[in-house]
Amino acid sequence: MKTTKLILLFAVFCIAAAACKKEELQIDKDKKVISDYLKEHNIEAQQTEKLFYVENVVGTGQQCKLGDTVAIKYRYSSLKDPSKILEDKTDIAEIVFLPLSTSSYSTCIMGFQIGLPTMKEGGKTTFYFPSAYAFGRDTLSNGENYANLIFDVELCEIITRDKRH
Numbered sequence: 001m002k003t004t005k006l007i008l009l010f011a012v013f014c015i016a017a018a019a020c021k022k023e024e025l026q027i028d029k030d031k032k033v034i035s036d037y038l039k040e041h042n043i044e045a046q047q048t049e050k051l052f053y054v055e056n057v058v059g060t061g062q063q064c065k066l067g068d069t070v071a072i073k074y075r076y077s078s079l080k081d082p083s084k085i086l087e088d089k090t091d092i093a094e095i096v097f098l099p100l101s102t103s104s105y106s107t108c109i110m111g112f113q114i115g116l117p118t119m120k121e122g123g124k125t126t127f128y129f130p131s132a133y134a135f136g137r138d139t140l141s142n143g144e145n146y147a148n149l150i151f152d153v154e155l156c157e158i159i160t161r162d163k164r165h
Contacts, residue, residue: 026131030132048114050130051129055123057123061123061158064117064155065117066113071159074089074151074153075090075152076149076151086140086149093157098113099113111151124152124153128148134147134148
């Protein structure tokens with residue numbers, strides 16, 4: 001009985017390891033696609049370990065950090081067709097909570113958790129998110145899955161505790 005459990009546990013471990021390797025390959029592929037796109041379009045982007053970004057307007061307010069609640073305006077498109085806006089939330093700021101850790105569960109996409117802390121209040125940044133830090137394998141409204149996305153983000157306000165009720 002113990003042998004069967006050990007064999008089953010080993011098989012699950014091997015499958016999990018193979019799945020992780022597949023994700024690593026997807027992220028590497030995504031980063032190369034984004035890097036090639038930036039070079040082809042002569043875009044000088046800064047790079048973190050996980051994503052690329054261009055600070056269009058440097059904010060003058062406080063620096064965003066994990067654990068903050070922020071008001072942002074954004075719109076995004078797919079890297080495959082940047083001219084087609086997939087979602088536009090630039091009319092009214094949306095409230096987003098950034099968990100204290102990028103490994104924490106959150107309703108906000110991982111790209112925001114990684115990218116927003118590079119911004120200051122009042123800043124405007126274009127982020128290039130690999131699919132793993134956007135919507136992963138989920139299919140977008142344009143039918144694309146594993147989509148690398150371009151997000152234009154304005155950090156309108158960092159909402160501090162004394163401003164909340």
